[in-house]
Amino acid sequence: MKYAGLLVLPAGFFLAIAALVLFPATSAGARAGFVLCGLAVEALGLVVAARGHLEAQSHKAHGEDRA
Amino acid sequence: MTPAIPSILPLPLSDATFALVLALLLLAPLALAGVALINTGLGRSRSAAQSLLGSLAIVAVAVIAFALLGATFAGTADGPSHTLHLAGTSWNWLGAGPFFLGGLGKASAQSQLSLLFEFLAVALAALIPWGSGADRLRLTAGCAVAAVLAALVFPLFAHWTWANGWLSQLGVNFSLSSGFLDPAGAASIHVLGAVSALAVVWIAGPRKGKFPQGGFATAMPGHNAVYILFGCLLALAGWLAFNVAGAVLWMHAPLSALPVAAVNTLLSASGAVGATFAVTRIRFGKPDASLCANGWLSGLVASSATAAIVTPLQSLMIGLIAGVLTPLLVEVLELAVSIDDPSGAIAVHGAGGLWGLIAAGALASQPGQFLAQLVGIAAFIGLGLPLVYLLFWLVNRWLPLRADSDGERIGMDLHELGGGAYPEFVIHRDDSYR
Numbered sequence: 257m258k259y260a261g262l263l264v265l266p267a268g269f270f271l272a273i274a275a276l277v278l279f280p281a282t283s284a285g286a287r288a289g290f291v292l293c294g295l296a297v298e299a300l301g302l303v304v305a306a307r308g309h310l311e312a313q314s315h316k317a318h319g320e321d322r323a
Numbered sequence: 324m325t326p327a328i329p330s331i332l333p334l335p336l337s338d339a340t341f342a343l344v345l346a347l348l349l350l351a352p353l354a355l356a357g358v359a360l361i362n363t364g365l366g367r368s369r370s371a372a373q374s375l376l377g378s379l380a381i382v383a384v385a386v387i388a389f390a391l392l393g394a395t396f397a398g399t400a401d402g403p404s405h406t407l408h409l410a411g412t413s414w415n416w417l418g419a420g421p422f423f424l425g426g427l428g429k430a431s432a433q434s435q436l437s438l439l440f441e442f443l444a445v446a447l448a449a450l451i452p453w454g455s456g457a458d459r460l461r462l463t464a465g466c467a468v469a470a471v472l473a474a475l476v477f478p479l480f481a482h483w484t485w486a487n488g489w490l491s492q493l494g495v496n497f498s499l500s501s502g503f504l505d506p507a508g509a510a511s512i513h514v515l516g517a518v519s520a521l522a523v524v525w526i527a528g529p530r531k532g533k534f535p536q537g538g539f540a541t542a543m544p545g546h547n548a549v550y551i552l553f554g555c556l557l558a559l560a561g562w563l564a565f566n567v568a569g570a571v572l573w574m575h576a577p578l579s580a581l582p583v584a585a586v587n588t589l590l591s592a593s594g595a596v597g598a599t600f601a602v603t604r605i606r607f608g609k610p611d612a613s614l615c616a617n618g619w620l621s622g623l624v625a626s627s628a629t630a631a632i633v634t635p636l637q638s639l640m641i642g643l644i645a646g647v648l649t650p651l652l653v654e655v656l657e658l659a660v661s662i663d664d665p666s667g668a669i670a671v672h673g674a675g676g677l678w679g680l681i682a683a684g685a686l687a688s689q690p691g692q693f694l695a696q697l698v699g700i701a702a703f704i705g706l707g708l709p710l711v712y713l714l715f716w717l718v719n720r721w722l723p724l725r726a727d728s729d730g731e732r733i734g735m736d737l738h739e740l741g742g743g744a745y746p747e748f749v750i751h752r753d754d755s756y757r
Contacts, residue, residue: 258525262709269705272698277410281498284691291697298705306660309525313534313661 258312261305268297336432340571340578344436347568351443354561355382355450357554361616362454364550365666369734370458371546371744377453377465384466385449385473386442395420396478397441398486399434412496414489418482437572441481443565444512445473451516452523454666456724458530458543459731460523462739464724471714472519477511480703484511485573490702493695500692503699504683507562507569509628509676514703515711517673520664522712527724529663531731540657543665548612555619562623563588570631580631587630588623591642595622598646606650614650617667621649621675628679633686641682645675 275290336344359378366374389397398404398418405417427435449469456465483490484505494502505511534540545551563585570576570584599618603611622642629641652670656662662669677700684696718724730738737743 262712265705265709267705269701272701272705276493276497276499276698277412281691284694288694288697291694291701294701294705295697298701302704302708305525310661313528314536316528 257308258305259308261301261303261308264301264304265298268294268299268301270294271297336436336571341432341436343578343581344568344571345439347564348436348439348443350564351440351561351568352446353557354565355443355447357556357558357561358447358450358454358620360550360554360557361620362450362457362666364547364554365454365545365613365616366457367543367734368546368745368748369736369743371736372742373462373735373739374453374457375744376740377460377462378450380462380466381449381453381469382446385446385469388470388473389442389445389478390424392422392474393445393478394424394438394441395422396475397438397481399430399437400485400487401431401434402486404482404487413492415487415492416483416489417479418486418488433572436568437485440565440568440572441485444481444508445477447508448477448512448516448519449473451513451666451668451672452520455520455664455668456523456527457665458735459527459725461722461724461726461730462735464718464722467718467722468519468523468715468724471718472515472711475714476519476707476711477515480515480707481511483702484699490699493698494691498691499695499698500687500689501695503695504574504632504687504692505628505680505699506574506631507566507627509624509679509683510699510703513624513627513672513676514680514700515707517669517671517676518704518708519711519715520666520668520672521662522708522715523724524662524664524669525712526715526719529661530665531728533663534661540661545613545665551613551616555616558620558623559589559592562592562626566626566630569627574631576631583635584630586635587633587638588626590635590639591626591630591645592619592622594639594642595619595625595646595649598643599650600646602647602650611650613667614653617653617671618646618649621645621671621678624672624675625679625682628676628683629686632683637682637686641679644682645678648674648678 272291272294275287279287363371363374396418398420403419404415405419407414449472453465482488490503493499532541566588567581567584596615596619599615600610603614622645625641625645649670652674653667680696684693
C-alpha cells in the first residue's frame with residue numbers, strides 16, 4: 257500500500273504538467289484547476305503511503321510482541 | 324516591495340556585489356552548525372557524539388559527492404545543459420557542466436558564487452535526514468544517504484530551480500510570471516531535505532519502544548536544551564547569509580533591497596517563535612523549549628522563500644502562521660501518523676518550506692506567480708519523494724540504514740564510536756527497554 261501511494265505521487269505531478277501543456281495561458285482558470293487537481297492527487301498518494309506505513313508498522317510491532 | 328523579475332541569463336556582478344555575496348557565503352556555514360547542534364540536542368545523550376561526528380562526516384561526504392558528480396548535473400545558468408523538446412516546448416532538465424569542477428576558476432563571477440552557494444546548500448540539505456534518523460541511523464549509512472542526495476538528487480532539483488532549468492523557465496515557456504521562485508532554498512534545500520527525512524524515517528522505522536503495541540507514543544525528549552537553543556541562534560546568522568546572498572544570486576535584487584530581506588528573515592523567525600511559544604503555553608501550560616526551537620527554525624525556513632519578496636509586515640504574518648502550524652504538525656505526525664522524527668525536520672523543513680513557497684506566490688504582485696509556485700511544489704513532492712525513497716531503499720538493501728537492536732540499546736556512541744559524549748556522567752536507564 258505504501259508503494260501504491262508512492263506511485264500515485266508522480267501521477268499527480270504529470271497532471272500538473274499536463275495542465276501547462278494542454279491549456280494556453282489565456283485559460284488561467286482551467287490551468288489552475290488542473291494544477292490543483294494534480295496537487296490533490298499527490299496529497300492522496302501521501303495519505304495512502306502514510307496509511308501503508310502505519311499498517312506495516314502495526315504488523316511489525318505485533319510480530320515483535322509475539323516474539 | 325515587489326519581486327525583481329530574475330533574468331534567464333546571469334547579470335554581471337559589480338566588484339562590490341561580488342565581495343558582499345562572497346562574504347555572506349562565508350558566514351552561511353553557521354546555518355549548518357546550528358542545524359547540527361539542534362539535531363544533536365534533540366537526540367539522546369547516548370548518541371550525542373555519533374550525531375555530531377555524523378554531521379561533520381555528512382557535510383564532508385555531501386561536499387565531495389557534489390564536487391565529483393553533482394556539480395556537473397546541477398550546471399550553471401550560463402553553462403551547457405541537456406534539453407528535451409516535447410509538446411513544442413524546450414524542457415531544460417539536466418546540467419552538463421564539466422566534470423570535477425573543471426574550469427571553475429575561469430567561470431563567470433556569478434557562476435562561481437552560485438556554485439559556492441550550492442555547495443553549502445547541499446551540505447545543509449544532507450543534514451536534515453540525519454536529524455530525523457537520530458538514535459538509530461548508522462554512521463556509514465548516513466554518509467551513503469548524503470552521497471546519493473548530493474550526487475544525484477539535489478543536483479537535479481537545483482538545476483531545475485537555479486540553473487535555467489524548466490522550473491525557472493515556467494515564466495518564459497508558459498507565461499507564468501517569473502517562473503518558480505526559490506531565492507534561498509526553501510524548496511531545493513528544505514523541502515528536498517524533508518522528503519529525504521520522510522523516506523529515511525519510513526525505511527529505518529521508529530526507535531525501539533517509541534510506539535508500543537496498543538499504547539500511546541513514548542515521549543523521548545531531547546537531551547540538551549542548551550544545544551538546541553544555541554543552535555537556533557547560530558542558525559539565524561547562517562540563514563541571514565543564505566537569504567541575502569540568495570536574493571542577489573537568484574533574484575538579482577539590488578543592494579538597496581538587501582536590508583529588507585535581512586529584516587524579513589528576522590521578523591519571520593521572531594513571529595514564528597512567538598507563535599509557538601503561545602501555542603505550547605496554551606496547550607501544555609508552559610512553553611516547550613524543543614517545540615519553540617522548531618518554531619524558530621520553521622520561521623527561518625519559510626523566510627527562505629519569502630525574505631526577498633514580501634514586505635516586513637507580511638514576513639511577520641508568514642512567521643506567525645509557520646509558528647502555529649509547526650507544533651501542531653509535529654504532534655500530528657507523531658501521534659496520528661506514527662512518524663518517529665526526533666528533530667521534527669519533516670514538519671519544520673517540509674511544512675515551513677511549503678508554506679513559504681505558497682506565501683511567496685500568493686503575495687507576489689504578478690499574475691501567474693502563484694501557479695508557478697504550485698507547479699514547483701508538485702515537482703518537489705511528486706517526483707522528489709518517490710525518487711529519494713527508491714534510492715534510499717536501494718542504499719538500505721546494500722548498507723542497512725538502521726543499527727541492530729543492541730546498538731540502539733547501548734546507544735550509538737558506544738556502539739559505533741566505542742565511547743560516549745559525556746563519559747563523566749551517569750546516563751539514565753531507559754524504561755522503554757524493560
